[in-house]
Amino acid sequence: MYPLSMRSVFFFSAMLHYMASGKKFRWCTLSDAEQRKCSHLARTLQNVVPPSDPFSRASCVRAHNTQDCLTKIKGNKADAVSLDSGEVYTGLVLYDLAVVAKEERTEGNCVFAVAVARRGTLNIHNLRGTRSCHSGAKWTTGWNIPLGFLLSRNLMYWEEDQPLAKVVSTYFNASCIPGIGVSYPNLCELCQGPKSFVREKNHFCETSSNEPFSNSDGAFRCLQNGGGDVAFMDHLSITNATDSEMNQFELLCPDGSTASLKSYMTCNLGQGPGKAIVTKIPMKRITKRFLSVIQNLFGRNGKHKNRFSLFASEDFGGQNLLFHDSTERLQLLTDDADMTDILGLNYVALLKELGHEGTSLDHSIIRWCCISSAEMRKCEDWALSVRSDPLVCVQATSLSGCIEMIKSNEADAVTLDATHAYIAGMCGLQPAAVEYWGDNSDCPTDPKEFLHELLEKGLPGLYALAITKKSTKAVNLLDLRGRRSCHGSIYSPAGWLLLSRYTVRAPANKTWDCDINSAYENYFWKGCMPGGESGLCKVCVGWEEDGRVNGRCAANHDERYYGNMGALRCLVGDPDGRSYGDVAFLEHHSLQENMEHLQNSGWAHGLNLSDFELLCPNGEKAPLTEWKLCNLGVIPPSIVMTRPVITAKIYEFLVKSQEYLRPNKDSSFQLFRSVQKYAAGDLLFKDSTACLLPTGxxxxxxxxxxxxxxxxxxxxxxxxxxILDFCTSDICMDKKK
Structure with a gap:
């Protein structure tokens, strides 16, 4: 006999108390059809388990709608219910309930949010003024993801202090959004549930199966029969579309194109978590035990699945009753699972920004992510200089750290180089603004139209360069193996990504490693690639304080060899004349300014631009002035990245900053200049930036x-x-990359 753990003792004690109380386990139902299925489950359960089993007595509590279910569970009049993940969040935050399990299908427990319309009638960019059908208010695929998408692409604008429902009511001409309430009647105009002055008989525009246009099946029905032009729903309701439906309807894709109903994996507005089961916190373990029992008896592989099928509904006059019919199993959660484990970082951040905690968008604060003490100083000066929304400066240790902080809702925005912007996109972040690297006089009065014209002919970029000293002999780009190298940072476009095509991934290099980080370590003798490892940190110098070296090889400006100026400084060597690098990889902009700064700081030993030359892809060398002809490729512009819903908020703040802080105004602070005042280049934004343009x-x-x-x-x-390991651990992220 083995001793019981304390957790087991507590559980059995709770079960004994539950049995002694004579209570029935009470499932909350949302329609007459669900009540029928639940009652059949209770009777069948009673017939197949011993009378002594605590779950031999189960009952079904009929609720008016999902909110009524939450109220009943909180008030101890019911024990559990399976809900859309949007309302699961409401249950956790506003009703202090707990999640104990998630519904899981063969492909996982996330669902695609799709927009469906009649063939040839609409695209996602021209929905204003149409009639819309939604699975439910604050539901994942009927409200949260589609509204988040429309807001993130600036197709819908949410003004400060307005209720989001009011914005939706002016955007769509008429709608059916079950559960939205009575404040904006046109949002219920298309619904067809029975109306009554008696609350129990009124199901018009309610999240109940008695409202025929409620849930995803109902939204599709609304599109087909209720006069709707577009339906926002989950993909599960179209997986078994008939040939007639396939011919009549299509999906609206994010890029403005359309696709067949079968293309939901590539044509959707985003993914979100599926349904989950909530209960009171004291009932967590008992509810999980109940779910385990009914799944073992009546699940897909249940012992008594012939007597009752937990995940089938057609015999009871409905679909997706109690659980979704496509559910394969119920995934029981661990006791220590938190909200982000259950719903995912992306989804929790989206719900907060959509005001699911009872507040609208918080327009009062922008949290800008900085990566060094120099950036913090500039950011704090920015905060003191700008006359708009309050700016708060927060610090990470690298651009990857900023991406993680923004995804975790600990910061709001950061400017990223092209490679880090790509990574941020893989992490679910979106562009809010793009740096324009053209002439200041080109900055337009109509930036949206200007960006459209630029994209047609190509945004101006910077050139990635390989630079060496003229005094360094026998060095060429075609064979840098065994050389000492200076890179702006790991993941930098010039010193990491574009460089790979001419070194570790060059056609002549037959032994390159697929992972270019390890390939670089084997390719170069030693060098400084801030954020890298091993030999690529050997010549990094960090910064000194009280005789101690700190931040060596850190991917931020606290490493003195970080960035464009840092790579140049690494190539020049220390003030004593000792050289650390044979070749530096950096961008062509601000070279003269950076060199002058190094001379003034005592690092450059009287060197000027004529003492350096470029290494060209053909193996030859060229003067620095020939960077248009001798380079490693064009670097796309840096991009301000943020979470999807707040893209417009971030750009509006940047517009105000640009207006108040223009160089020809009185302010001594310049948003796009760094070197002279802060002794480091490209802080917060590239110094070559003329202005910021909205990405729309x-x-x-x-x-x-x-x-x-x-x-x-x-x-x-x-x-x-x-950083990608962190991002793809989010429950609905694409795991392919």
């Missing part, structure tokens, strides 16, 4: 270009990046 509905593919995306895809297909 354009995605990273439009801004970065196909060739850059293809190169990044091929590299990250087999190059390990810790």
């Amino acid at each position: 509905h354009y995605g990273l593919e439009d801004l970065l270009g196909d060739s850059f995306i293809e190169l990044a895809d091929s590299v990250f297909a087999c190059t390990h990046a810790g």
Whole structure:
């Protein structure tokens, strides 16, 4: 006999108390059809388990709608219910309930949010003024993800202090959004549930199966029979579409195109978690035990599945009753699972931004992510200078750290180089603004139209350069193996991604490692690639304080060899004349300014631009002035990245900053200048930036270009990046990369 653990003792004690109380386990139902199925479950359960079993007596509690279910569970009048994940969040935050299990299908427990319309009638960019059908208010695929998408692409605008429902009521002409309430009647105009002054008989525009247009099946029905032009729903309701439905309807894709109903995996507005089971916190273990019992008896492989099928509903006059009919199993959660384990980081951040905690968008604060003490100083000066929404400066240790903080809702925005922007896109972040690297006089009065014109002919970029000193002999780009190298940072476009095509992934290099980080370590003798490892940190110098070296090889400005100026400083060597690098990889902009700063700081030993030369892809050398002809490729512009819903908020803040802080105004602070005041270049934004342009509905593919995306895809297909491990651990992220 083995001693029981304390957890087991507590559980059996709770079960004994539950049995002694004579209570029935009470499932909350949302329609007459669900009540019938639940009652049949209770009777069958009573017939197949011993009378002594605590679950031999189960009962069904009829609720008016999902909110009534939450109220009943909180008030100890019911014990559990399976809900859409949007209402699961409401149950956790506003009703202090707990999640104990998730419904899982063959492909997982996440669902695609799709927009469906009649063939040839609409695209996702022209929905204003149409009639809309939604699975439910604050539901994942009927409200949260589609509204988040429309807001993130600036197709719908949410003004400060307005209820989101009011914004939706002015955007769509008429709707059926079950559960939305009575404040905006046109949001219920298309619904067809029975109306009555008696609450128990009134199901009009309610999240109940008695409202024929409730849930995803109902939204599709609303589109088919209720006069709707577009339906927002989950993909599960169209997986078994008939040939007639396939011919009559199509999906609206994010890029403005359309696709067949079968293409929901590539044509959707996003993914979100599926349904989950909630209960009171004291009932967590008992509810999990109940779910385990009914699944073992009546699940897909249950002992008595012939007597009752837990995941089938047609015999009871409905669909998806109690649980979704496509559910394969109930995944029981561990006791220590938190909200992000259950719903995912992306989804929790989306719900907060949509006001699911009872507040609208918080327009009062922007949290900008900085990566060094120098950036913090500039950011704090920015906060003191700008006359708009309050700016708060938060600090990470690298750009990857900023991506993680923004995804975790600990920061709001950061400017990222092209490679880090690509990574951020893989992590679910979106562009809010793009740096324009053209002439200041080109900055337009109509930035949206200007960006459209630029994308047609190509955004101006920077050139990636390989620079060496003229005094360094026998060095050429075709054979840098065994050389000492200076890189701006790991993942930098010039010193990491574009460079790979001419070194570790060059056609002549037959032994390159698929993971280019390890390939670089084997290729170069030693060097400084801030954020890297092993030999690529050997010549990094960090910064000194009280005789101690700190931050050596850190991927931020606290490493003195970080960034464009840092790579140049690494190549120049220390003030005593000792050289650390044979070649530096950096961007062509601000070279003269960076050199002058190094001279003034005592690092450059009287060197000037004529003492350096470029290494060209053909193996030859050229003067620094020939960077247009002798380079490693064009670097796409840097991009301000943020969480999807707040893209407009971030850009509006940047517009105000640009207006108040223009160089020709009185402010001594300049948003796009860093070197002279802060002794480091490219702080917060590139110093070559003329202005910031709104990205609007354009995605990273439009801004970065196909060739850059293809190169990044091929590299990250087999190059390990810790930030991507963090991002793809989110429950609904694409695990392919």
